[in-house]
Amino acid sequence: MVTNITNLGRSGVSDWLIQRASAVILALYTIFMVAFFLFHPHLDYVAWSSLFDRTWMKIFTLLALLSIAAHAWIGLWIVSTDYIKKSCVRLGVQTAVILALFAFVIWGVQVLWGA
Amino acid sequence: MSTLQVSIYRYNPETDDAPYMQEFQVDTQGRDLMVLNVIQMIKEQDSTLAYRRSCREGVCGSDGVNMNGKNGLTCVTPISEVTKGNKLVLRPLPGLPVVRDLVVDMSMFYKQYERIQPYLQNDASEPAIERLQSPEDRDKLDGLYECILCACCSTSCPSFWWNPDKFVGPAGLLQAYRFLADSRDTATKERLSSLDDPFSVFRCRGIMNCVNVCPKGLNPTRAIGKIREMLLSNAT
Numbered sequence: 001m002v003t004n005i006t007n008l009g010r011s012g013v014s015d016w017l018i019q020r021a022s023a024v025i026l027a028l029y030t031i032f033m034v035a036f037f038l039f040h041p042h043l044d045y046v047a048w049s050s051l052f053d054r055t056w057m058k059i060f061t062l063l064a065l066l067s068i069a070a071h072a073w074i075g076l077w078i079v080s081t082d083y084i085k086k087s088c089v090r091l092g093v094q095t096a097v098i099l100a101l102f103a104f105v106i107w108g109v110q111v112l113w114g115a
Numbered sequence: 116m117s118t119l120q121v122s123i124y125r126y127n128p129e130t131d132d133a134p135y136m137q138e139f140q141v142d143t144q145g146r147d148l149m150v151l152n153v154i155q156m157i158k159e160q161d162s163t164l165a166y167r168r169s170c171r172e173g174v175c176g177s178d179g180v181n182m183n184g185k186n187g188l189t190c191v192t193p194i195s196e197v198t199k200g201n202k203l204v205l206r207p208l209p210g211l212p213v214v215r216d217l218v219v220d221m222s223m224f225y226k227q228y229e230r231i232q233p234y235l236q237n238d239a240s241e242p243a244i245e246r247l248q249s250p251e252d253r254d255k256l257d258g259l260y261e262c263i264l265c266a267c268c269s270t271s272c273p274s275f276w277w278n279p280d281k282f283v284g285p286a287g288l289l290q291a292y293r294f295l296a297d298s299r300d301t302a303t304k305e306r307l308s309s310l311d312d313p314f315s316v317f318r319c320r321g322i323m324n325c326v327n328v329c330p331k332g333l334n335p336t337r338a339i340g341k342i343r344e345m346l347l348s349n350a351t
C-alpha cells in the first residue's frame with residue numbers, strides 16, 4: 001500500500017471512479033450545449049438568459065463545474081506526481097492548481113446565482 | 116549484406132565518466148542469427164563487454180535488452196526481427212540503473228514483485244495430500260503463471276519509469292492477479308486492500324507497451340483490468 005494524502009479520493013478506486021463519472025457528466029454537458037447552439041442559430045440575450053434562469057440548468061451547470069474541478073484535480077495531481085520529482089515544487093504546483101480550481105468554482109456560483 | 120553494424124551502449128562506472136556508444140562490425144555470413152549470437156561474437160572481439168544470459172532458449176529471462184528501441188530477449192530474437200537494413204543498436208533495459216554495459220540493477224523490479232507476496236496463502240488447515248483445484252479453476256492461471264520475470268514489460272512502461280518505487284508495474288501486477296485468481300488462495304481481501312491506492316495499480320494508463328514486448332506473449336494489461344474490476348466490486 002502506497003500512502004498518499006494529496007489525492008482527491010482516499011483511494012485509487014475512488015479517484016478512478018470520480019474521474020470516470022465526471023468525464024460522463026462533462027460529456028453530457030458538452031453535448032447539451034452543442035445541441036442548444038445548433039437549435040438556436042440566432043442566439044440572443046433573451047434566449048441565453050432564460051436558459052440560465054431555470055433552476056435545473058443552474059444545477060446542471062454547477063454539476064459540470066464541480067466535475068471540471070474534480071476531473072482536473074485528479075488529472076493534474078497524476079501529472080504532477082509523475083513528472084515533478086522535487087517535492088517542494090510539486091506541493092507548490094498542487095497548491096496553485098487547487099486554489100485556481102477553488103476560485104473557478106466560487107466564481108462560477110457567483111455568475112450562476114448572481115444578478 | 117553479411118556485415119552487421121552493431122552499436123552497443125558501454126558504461127563502466129569505475130572507469131567511465133559517462134556512458135557512450137561503441138561501434139562493432141560483425142560478419143554474420145548471411146545467416147539470420149539470434150541477437151545473443153551477435154553479442155557473443157562481439158565478446159570475442161572485446162572481452163570487456165558485460166551482458167547477462169544463461170539458458171539461451173527463452174526460459175530463464177536473464178537476457179532482456181533493448182534492441183533497436185524494443186525490449187526483448189536476445190536469445191530468441193533473430194536479427195531480422197529487429198533490424199532494418201544492417202544496423203543493430205543495443206542498449207540496457209530502460210529505466211533501471213546500469214551496473215555495467217548491458218547489465219542493469221533489477222532490485223527495484225524485484226522489490227515490486229516481492230511486494231505482491233508471490234506465494235500461495237491459505238489459512239485453512241492443511242489437507243492430507245494436496246490442495247485440489249478443478250480443471251476450470253486451473254485454466255484461470257493460464258497466461259499468468261508463464262511469466263519468467265525478464266522485466267522487458269516493466270522497463271518499457273512509462274508509468275514504471277516515473278514511479279518504480281510506487282507503481283507495481285506490469286510484471287508484478289500480472290503475478291498479483293495470478294494469486295488473486297487462484298482458487299486455492301484465501302488472502303484475496305488482504306491482497307486487494309494492499310493494492311487499493313492511487314499508485315500500485317491505478318498508475319497504469321493502459322498504453323500496452325507491456326503487451327507489445329512480452330517475449331512470452333502474455334497480456335499484463337488485461338490482468339491489470341481484472342484487478343481493477345476486483346477492486347471496484349470490492350469497494351462499491
Ligand code: SF4
Nearest residue numbers: 272319320322323325
Ligand atoms: S498498459 Fe499499463 S502496465 Fe502496460 S505498459 Fe501501459 S501503463 Fe504500463
Ligand code: SF4
Nearest residue numbers: 262263265266268329
Ligand atoms: S510478463 Fe512477459 S515481459 Fe513481463 S516479465 Fe513476464 S515474461 Fe517478461
Ligand code: FES
Nearest residue numbers: 169171173176190
Ligand atoms: S538466455 Fe535465458 S531467456 Fe535468453
